Amino acid sequence: LPRVPRAGFSTSPPTSTSIAENGSDSTETSTTNDAIPVSRLNPPPDDYAISSFADKARITILAGGGGHGCISFLREAFLANGPANGGDGGHGGNVYIQAVHGENSLHKLARRRVIRAGRGKTGQGSNRGGARGEDVVIQVPIGTVVREIERIDPMDEENVLYRQAREKEREYEKLVREAEVAAQASEEAGVGESEALRLTIDLPEPPERPNAHKFVLYPGMSPGERRNLSLPRLPSRERLYAQPEPSIHLDLSVASPRPILLAAGGLGGLGNPHFVSKDRPRPLFATKGERAVRMQLELELKLLADVGFVGLPNAGKSTLLRALTRSRARVGNWAFTTLQPNIGTVVLDNHKGRPIVKSRSPGPSPSHSVIHDATFGSVVVSNQPQIGEAPEPRKRFTIADIPGLIEGAHLDRGLGIEFLRHVERAGVLAFVIDLNAGDAVKALKSLWTEVGLYARMREDEERERETSERIDWQGDGTNLATGRMIIADLPEPVAEPTGLHIAAKPWFVIATKGDLPGTEENFKKLKEYLDAVTNGKERHPSNVEHAWTEDCQAIPVSAIHGQGVDRIVHWTLELLDD
Numbered sequence: 413l414p415r416v417p418r419a420g421f422s423t424s425p426p427t428s429t430s431i432a433e434n435g436s437d438s439t440e441t442s443t444t445n446d447a448i449p450v451s452r453l454n455p456p457p458d459d460y461a462i463s464s465f466a467d468k469a470r471i472t473i474l475a476g477g478g479g480h481g482c483i484s485f486l487r488e489a490f491l492a493n494g495p496a497n498g499g500d501g502g503h504g505g506n507v508y509i510q511a512v513h514g515e516n517s518l519h520k521l522a523r524r525r526v527i528r529a530g531r532g533k534t535g536q537g538s539n540r541g542g543a544r545g546e547d548v549v550i551q552v553p554i555g556t557v558v559r560e561i562e563r564i565d566p567m568d569e570e571n572v573l574y575r576q577a578r579e580k581e582r583e584y585e586k587l588v589r590e591a592e593v594a595a596q597a598s599e600e601a602g603v604g605e606s607e608a609l610r611l612t613i614d615l616p617e618p619p620e621r622p623n624a625h626k627f628v629l630y631p632g633m634s635p636g637e638r639r640n641l642s643l644p645r646l647p648s649r650e651r652l653y654a655q656p657e658p659s660i661h662l663d664l665s666v667a668s669p670r671p672i673l674l675a676a677g678g679l680g681g682l683g684n685p686h687f688v689s690k691d692r693p694r695p696l697f698a699t700k701g702e703r704a705v706r707m708q709l710e711l712e713l714k715l716l717a718d719v720g721f722v723g724l725p726n727a728g729k730s731t732l733l734r735a736l737t738r739s740r741a742r743v744g745n746w747a748f749t750t751l752q753p754n755i756g757t758v759v760l761d762n763h764k765g766r767p768i769v770k771s772r773s774p775g776p777s778p779s780h781s782v783i784h785d786a787t788f789g790s791v792v793v794s795n796q797p798q799i800g801e802a803p804e805p806r807k808r809f810t811i812a813d814i815p816g817l818i819e820g821a822h823l824d825r826g827l828g829i830e831f832l833r834h835v836e837r838a839g840v841l842a843f844v845i846d847l848n849a850g851d852a853v854k855a856l857k858s859l860w861t862e863v864g865l866y867a868r869m870r871e872d873e874e875r876e877r878e879t880s881e882r883i884d885w886q887g888d889g890t891n892l893a894t895g896r897m898i899i900a901d902l903p904e905p906v907a908e909p910t911g912l913h914i915a916a917k918p919w920f921v922i923a924t925k926g927d928l929p930g931t932e933e934n935f936k937k938l939k940e941y942l943d944a945v946t947n948g949k950e951r952h953p954s955n956v957e958h959a960w961t962e963d964c965q966a967i968p969v970s971a972i973h974g975q976g977v978d979r980i981v982h983w984t985l986e987l988l989d990d
């Protein structure tokens with residue numbers, strides 16, 4: 413085969429016609445649209461950005477442990493035994509989560525697996541406290557659902573151990589008291605001192621002090637000092653951050669204004685000055701920092717795009733996304749080019765910190781005008797500024813382009829309907845229909861059928877989860893053999909899944925590839941059908957009762973030429989703001 417210059421690398425990109433003139437027919441050229449010059453909207457096959465995408469991640473987070481308290485005494489000339497001056501340990505760092513704009517995948521988190529906050533530093537002499545551990549903020553895309561799977565809180569375990577040890581200590585104290593009483597009684601009865609002594613010697617070994625492990629002891633302590641050491645009770649302490657209640661379930665569907673606490677770091681230990689008293693002027697101990705909590709979390713991303721594109725494979729969804737946004741989604745003249753969702757952002761701002769679009773158009777006909785911003789390549793919508801209008805103008809909206817759906821996708825044909833999860837929460841659904849691929853009305857109906865079946869499946873799932881959450885275990889739940897399963901509340905009467913949660917969303921049709929000959933007829937039929945749906949003469953294409961049929965529009969476009977896309981922006985804004 414004669415060598416064909418690679419379109420992506422030549423200085424003047426060869427048009428497909430020039431390639432045709434060269435007489436070559438490589439597979440590369442067949443993927444671009446032959447009649448149209450190569451451009452951003454009709455890119456050569458290798459011109460796309462690979463996006464690493466993950467919509468699920470399982471991570472372990474570790475808050476920071478507290479630093480230990482310090483045992484130290486002032487040393488100065490002519491001051492033999494200076495006062496205690498050990499600093500407190502620093503508190504451990506916290507782990508937070510925050511949903512932010514600009515993130516749209518969990519792949520970075522999925523790779524990291526373990527995220528830990530910094531440990532508090534140990535206190536130092538001269539009353540210098542240890543530094544606080546660094547906090548960690550996990551930034552996730554908007555639309556992330558966080559579920560706690562497991563939590564290991566060493567403080568809970570310690571409390572249990574403490575209680576058990578305290579129990580033993582009490583029993584021992586009782587034994588000692590009884591022995592003393594017996595010894596006294598026998599002494600009074602005149603048995604003799606040696607017999608009384610025997611009773612006390614017979615006592616078992618004293619149990620370990622319940623909170624001994626919470627103290628750091630001075631390493632230079634003599635064995636005698638160690639034996640006679642009496643450790644005080646731990647002082648109760650105020651916490652700045654309470655550990656969030658188990659089990660965490662967060663649905664971050666809007667940008668979080670402030671980071672949300674997931675795991676609080678351990679408190680730092682207390683230095684030895686805290687334990688100075690009249691009887692104990694030189695405490696040879698300080699407390700250890702608290703151990704940190706560890707949690708396993710499952711993150712799931714339900715992309716929260718404002719608009720979701722639904723269409724058959726090869727309909728032109730990715731091309732449309734490129735025309736509307738700066739996305740470099742892969743485009744190819746074959747089915748299933750897109751294998752993972754792409755998110756594009758339509759910017760409605762002039763990038764000078766002053767939005768120029770009001771979120772709600774004042775009259776029935778919007779006065780925006782859409783221009784393509786050459787510098788940013790994005791669509792900029794402008795209208796005359798209205799004084800005293802809606803307070804927070806919309807600055808952007810996002811579009812999700814998902815892999816194509818085929819008939820029978822709910823039976824796992826093609827790539828299945830899993831991806832509809834990403835448009836399920838979109839405010840508006842846009843059905844992208846190729847006018848050049850047969851009956852548009854039929855295509856629309858089959859798309860809605862798949863969407864409707866998906867919606868019903870989701871409703872079923874949701875109900876199942878609700879029922880399983882009501883199941884409660886009698887007893888403490890630790891012994892499943894004796895625990896009996898009961899239903900906390902009687903389940904409500906089962907409502908049939910209707911699929912309304914998706915069918916009730918506003919939707920419209922984008923009829924694309926309008927530049928191709930012979931597509932007008934198809935568009936006319938589609939428009940007639942949609943008008944009939946709006947007027948109530950035809951049922952909603954998903955056949956769901958009470959579905960949204962207020963104003964079913966069809967917008968003809970030619971994405972490859974960037975024609976008609978401004979109407980999509982206007983109509984989307986109209987629907988989003990309603």
Ligand SMILES: Nc1nc2c(ncn2[C@@H]2O[C@H](COP(=O)(O)OP(=O)(O)OP(=O)(O)O)[C@@H](O)[C@H]2O)c(=O)[nH]1
Nearest residue numbers: 726727728729730731744745748749750816971972
């Ligand atoms: N003539 C014409 N061709 C178009 C238009 N829009 C897209 N195409 C072509 O249609 C083919 C498929 O476009 P894609 O954008 O990859 O389609 P898709 O819906 O994303 O496809 P999948 O990702 O496989 O579902 C490409 O060859 C595009 O060049 C259009 O408006 N006019």
Ligand SMILES: [Mg+2]
Nearest residue numbers: 729730749750
């Ligand atoms: Mg695509």
